[in-house]
Amino acid sequence: MLDKLRNFFQTDDEPPKLSAYTPPPVQPSTPIQLTRVSNGLDQFFLELAGQDRLKILDLCGAPATTEYLFEQQQIPRPDSFYRALELAFGNGPRYLERQLEEDRVEIFVKHTLDHKEGEFDAVLLWDSLQYLRPELLGPVLEQIHAITRPGAPIFAIFHADERIEEVPVFSYQIQSRNQLSLTERDRRRLAQPFNNRTIDRIFKNFGPRKFFLARDQLREVLIWR
Amino acid sequence: MSTTPAIRSYEPESPRGVATIGKAVYIKGQIIAREDLIVDGQVDGTVEAQEHRITVGPNGRVAATIKGRHIIIQGQVTGNVEGSEKVEIRNGAKLLGDVRTVKFVCEEEGTINGSVASLRPEPKPVVVAPPPETKEKTMAASATQQTLAPPEVKK
Numbered sequence: 001m002l003d004k005l006r007n008f009f010q011t012d013d014e015p016p017k018l019s020a021y022t023p024p025p026v027q028p029s030t031p032i033q034l035t036r037v038s039n040g041l042d043q044f045f046l047e048l049a050g051q052d053r054l055k056i057l058d059l060c061g062a063p064a065t066t067e068y069l070f071e072q073q074q075i076p077r078p079d080s081f082y083r084a085l086e087l088a089f090g091n092g093p094r095y096l097e098r099q100l101e102e103d104r105v106e107i108f109v110k111h112t113l114d115h116k117e118g119e120f121d122a123v124l125l126w127d128s129l130q131y132l133r134p135e136l137l138g139p140v141l142e143q144i145h146a147i148t149r150p151g152a153p154i155f156a157i158f159h160a161d162e163r164i165e166e167v168p169v170f171s172y173q174i175q176s177r178n179q180l181s182l183t184e185r186d187r188r189r190l191a192q193p194f195n196n197r198t199i200d201r202i203f204k205n206f207g208p209r210k211f212f213l214a215r216d217q218l219r220e221v222l223i224w225r
Numbered sequence: 226m227s228t229t230p231a232i233r234s235y236e237p238e239s240p241r242g243v244a245t246i247g248k249a250v251y252i253k254g255q256i257i258a259r260e261d262l263i264v265d266g267q268v269d270g271t272v273e274a275q276e277h278r279i280t281v282g283p284n285g286r287v288a289a290t291i292k293g294r295h296i297i298i299q300g301q302v303t304g305n306v307e308g309s310e311k312v313e314i315r316n317g318a319k320l321l322g323d324v325r326t327v328k329f330v331c332e333e334e335g336t337i338n339g340s341v342a343s344l345r346p347e348p349k350p351v352v353v354a355p356p357p358e359t360k361e362k363t364m365a366a367s368a369t370q371q372t373l374a375p376p377e378v379k380k
Contacts, residue, residue: 053343055340061336063332063333063337064333066329066331066337067329067330067331069341070341070343073343075340075342075343076340076341078338079338080336080338
């Protein structure tokens with residue numbers, strides 16, 4: 001998948017800026033690393049209870065999560081979705097603008113999440129959706145709907161603070177069935193604020209939803225396909 | 226007195242009992258090893274060492290199915306990997322393919338794009354003995370079948 005995208009998008013780097021405005025250089029800071037209790041994840045695992053060898057798509061693909069799911073007798077399928085996003089749209093301030101380019105979106109969707117119909121029994125989306133503009137979000141959710149079997153639990157995270165513009169991009173690692181370890185990889189602007197109404201709207205073609213609001217301003221959502 | 230010259234044995238550079246494909250070597254085809262194997266070169270095809278350890282070194286570029294007892298990946302592999310005991314993905318390694326094994330370890334900077342499934346046999350469904358009533362019914366049914374079976378024709 002990544003090789004195909006690399007052929008289309010030659011460089012990861014931001015192209016030289018043509019506008020007169022140059023943003024100030026970002027001061028390097030110590031990456032955030034924290035551990036948190038996740039009730040949404042606990043509910044996700046409750047849905048899988050008593051079932052072995054379920055195919056679980058993990059868009060973050062952290063090694064610790066793959067090991068954990070494997071030890072739980074499931075079949076994890078780590079995916080390089082975040083890396084593919086960076087390859088296709090860059091990781092600089094223009095990554096949201098590039099999501100307006102139809103050709104770029106088309107190539108990304110064609111070569112990402114390229115799996116068989118109804119292949120997965122569960123999906124870990126993490127916070128990936130909040131970096132997608134509606135123009136990209138729609139096709140990506142259609143693809144997720146297609147590759148997931150009906151009734152499959154899907155776990156997603158959104159920042160609950162609607163005023164915040166830039167958020168840390170975390171690598172999510174499962175420590176136990178209700179505990180997550182988060183490591184900051186980058187910082188990004190949110191594509192749009194995601195409140196309960198927005199989330200209901202974007203998942204309108206899916207089944208029921210359950211919301212979990214944590215004290216650290218993260219909104220966890222469990223969606224049934 | 227013997228005049229036979231002493232035979233000087235060849236000593237490979239790799240440790241005893243380990244075959245090495247060096248980083249300047251390119252092999253296309255099937256490799257079957259009866260000893261531990263280190264692949265630090267390029268291989269296209271299949272690599273098998275069923276009872277042994279296979280290590281894809283940091284310079285290794287393998288486009289092949291790999292089957293072994295214990296597989297360690299430090300380089301790049303495109304293909305499915307089956308380790309009857311253990312599969313390890315080390316830091317800097319990239320695997321594009323599915324894994325089947327009993328024990329799986331992936332270091333923090335290792336990358337895998339493929340599914341990871343257990344090689345353990347699927348548990349057989351537990352056969353529960355039918356309750357006594359059902360048993361009687363079954364016996365009665367089989368008795369009926371016996372009664373209804375056409376008699377053998379004597380010659």
